[in-house]
Amino acid sequence: MSILLRNIIRFVLLLLLQVFVLNQVLLHQLVSLNLYMLFVLLLPFNLPRPALMLLALLMGLSMDMFMNTMGVHAAACVFIAYLRPFIINILSPQGGFETTQKTPSMTSMGVSQFLTFAAILVFLHNLVFFSLEVFGFGNFFYLLLKIICSTAASIFLIVLYELLFFSKK
Numbered sequence: 001m002s003i004l005l006r007n008i009i010r011f012v013l014l015l016l017l018q019v020f021v022l023n024q025v026l027l028h029q030l031v032s033l034n035l036y037m038l039f040v041l042l043l044p045f046n047l048p049r050p051a052l053m054l055l056a057l058l059m060g061l062s063m064d065m066f067m068n069t070m071g072v073h074a075a076a077c078v079f080i081a082y083l084r085p086f087i088i089n090i091l092s093p094q095g096g097f098e099t100t101q102k103t104p105s106m107t108s109m110g111v112s113q114f115l116t117f118a119a120i121l122v123f124l125h126n127l128v129f130f131s132l133e134v135f136g137f138g139n140f141f142y143l144l145l146k147i148i149c150s151t152a153a154s155i156f157l158i159v160l161y162e163l164l165f166f167s168k169k
Helices: 003-020 050-069 072-091 111-134 140-165
Strands: none
Touching: 003 050, 050 072, 072 111, 111 140
């Protein structure tokens, strides 16, 4: 299957899973199950930054249309898309990652580097998303706790996704 087709399918499935399943699950007010940003994380290593940011904007705006959040998802997705190449650069070993699979994963990056990569970007996504959603720091510690709990839940879902759906070639 081509990389383009795989990413189109991933886009649609993650969007539908987020909107119709994960957003309906109510764990606690502190925990939001977010998996849709995984689309941005799993785009190919060599994708140019403008294309990366455009695809992130498309995913974010799609979420905003479904959730009626007026650009909050789009802002968070574009923010992590902008920072993604820097994070990959910082985490990559001297010769770069083995890019035989051409996308970030536990197999291509190694488990610890992929988890670090995902944790940093998911945390930053949640930081931007919840800060814009609340639009104030009146209850700073509650906001911080919500960001941390949602990041942990999202990382758990990302690891589950990687273990279940990512094929080892």
